[in-house]
Amino acid sequence: MTTETSKNSDELRPNFFKKWLTILGPFLGLALVILFFAVLTGSPEKYLSPFNIRIVLSQTVIVAIGAIGMTMIIIGGGIDLSVGSTIALSGVVTALCINTGINPIFAVLIGILVGAVVGFINGLAITGLRVVPFIATLGMLGVARGVAKWFANQQPVNVESTWVNELVVTVPNPSWILVAPGVWITVILAILMAIVLRNTVFGRRVFVIGSNEAAARACGISTDKLKVWIYSLAGLFFGLAGVMQMSRLRQGDPTVAVGTELDIIAAVVIGGGSLNGGQGTILGAMIGALIMAFLRNGCQQMGWANYVQEIIIGTIIVAAVAVDQLRSRKL
Numbered sequence: 001m002t003t004e005t006s007k008n009s010d011e012l013r014p015n016f017f018k019k020w021l022t023i024l025g026p027f028l029g030l031a032l033v034i035l036f037f038a039v040l041t042g043s044p045e046k047y048l049s050p051f052n053i054r055i056v057l058s059q060t061v062i063v064a065i066g067a068i069g070m071t072m073i074i075i076g077g078g079i080d081l082s083v084g085s086t087i088a089l090s091g092v093v094t095a096l097c098i099n100t101g102i103n104p105i106f107a108v109l110i111g112i113l114v115g116a117v118v119g120f121i122n123g124l125a126i127t128g129l130r131v132v133p134f135i136a137t138l139g140m141l142g143v144a145r146g147v148a149k150w151f152a153n154q155q156p157v158n159v160e161s162t163w164v165n166e167l168v169v170t171v172p173n174p175s176w177i178l179v180a181p182g183v184w185i186t187v188i189l190a191i192l193m194a195i196v197l198r199n200t201v202f203g204r205r206v207f208v209i210g211s212n213e214a215a216a217r218a219c220g221i222s223t224d225k226l227k228v229w230i231y232s233l234a235g236l237f238f239g240l241a242g243v244m245q246m247s248r249l250r251q252g253d254p255t256v257a258v259g260t261e262l263d264i265i266a267a268v269v270i271g272g273g274s275l276n277g278g279q280g281t282i283l284g285a286m287i288g289a290l291i292m293a294f295l296r297n298g299c300q301q302m303g304w305a306n307y308v309q310e311i312i313i314g315t316i317i318v319a320a321v322a323v324d325q326l327r328s329r330k331l
Contacts, residue, residue, distance in 0.1 A: 047301065073133075090240075122136055269320040
C-alpha cells in the first residue's frame with residue numbers, strides 16, 4: 001500500500017508543477033519585463049509612474065480585447081490569422097458610418113458586427129468547406145484587408161469628433177475614472193468571458209472540443225455548429241478591437257494592425273494557452289497582453305528602432321510556442 005501511495009504521489013507531482021507553472025509563469029514574465037525596463041531606462045520612477053501606466057494600459061486595450069476572442073478560438077483547437085485585417089475593416093466601417101451621420105452608438109455596433117460576420121464566414125469555411133483554420137483565416141486576412149481598402153478608397157477615413165474618439169485616451173475625462181474607458185470595457189469583458197468559459201455549458205464544450213474533438217462528437221456535441229459559434233463570437237471581440245483602433249487613431253485606416261494577430265496569439269500563448277487546444281485562461285491572456293504592451297513601451301522609452309522591437313517580439317513568439325510545447329509534454 002505504501003509503495004502504491006508513493007507511486008501515485010510521483011505521478012501527481014509533475015501535474016502539480018505543470019499546473020503552477022502555467023498559472024504563475026505569465027505573472028513572473030510580466031514582473032521580469034517590468035523590472036528589466038525599469039532598471040534599463042535608468043529612471044524606474046518614470047517608467048512606473050501613474051502617467052506611463054495609463055499609457056501602457058491604453059496601449060494594451062486593442063491586443064487585450066483581441067486576446068479574449070483568440071483565447072476562445074485557441075482553447076477550441078483553432079487559430080485565426082485574419083484578426084489584423086478584421087480590426088482594420090471594422091475601424092474603417094465604423095468611421096464611415098459615423099461620417100454618414102449614423103448615431104455613434106449604432107456605428108460602433110455595426111463595426112462590431114462586421115467582425116462577427118468575418119468570424120462567421122471563417123467558421124463556415126472551416127466547417128462547411130473543410131478548410132483547415134490556418135488556411136481559411138489566412139485567406140480571409142487578404143480578403144478583409146482588400147475590402148477595407150475598397151471601402152476606404154485606399155486612404156485613411158478621418159472621423160468626425162464624437163465620444164468614440166475618447167475610448168482609449170491617455171488622460172480620461174472625467175479624470176475620476178482614472179484610466180481610459182476602453183480599459184474598463186476590457187476588464188469587464190474579460191471577467192464576463194472568464195465566467196462564461198468556466199461556468200457555462202458553452203464554455204465547457206469549447207474546452208472539450210479543443211481537448212478531443214472526436215470524443216466531443218461522440219458525446220453528441222455538434223462540433224461544426226460549435227466552431228461557427230466560436231469564430232463568430234470571437235469576431236465580435238475583433239470588431240470591438242477595430243473600434244478601439246479607430247478611436248486611438250481617430251481615423252479608420254485600412255492599412256493598420258498589420259501583424260497584430262501575432263501579438264494577440266503571442267499574448268494568449270504566453271498567458272498559458274496551448275496551440276494544441278483545450279487549455280487557456282482569459283486572465284493569462286490579459287497578463288500576456290500586458291507583457292507585450294510593457295515590452296513595446298519599454299523599447300520606445302529606450303529609443304530603440306522599430307526593427308529592434310520586431311526582432312524582440314518575433315523571438316518572444318518563438319519562445320512562447322517552445323514553452324507551449326514543453327508544457328504539453330510530461331515534466
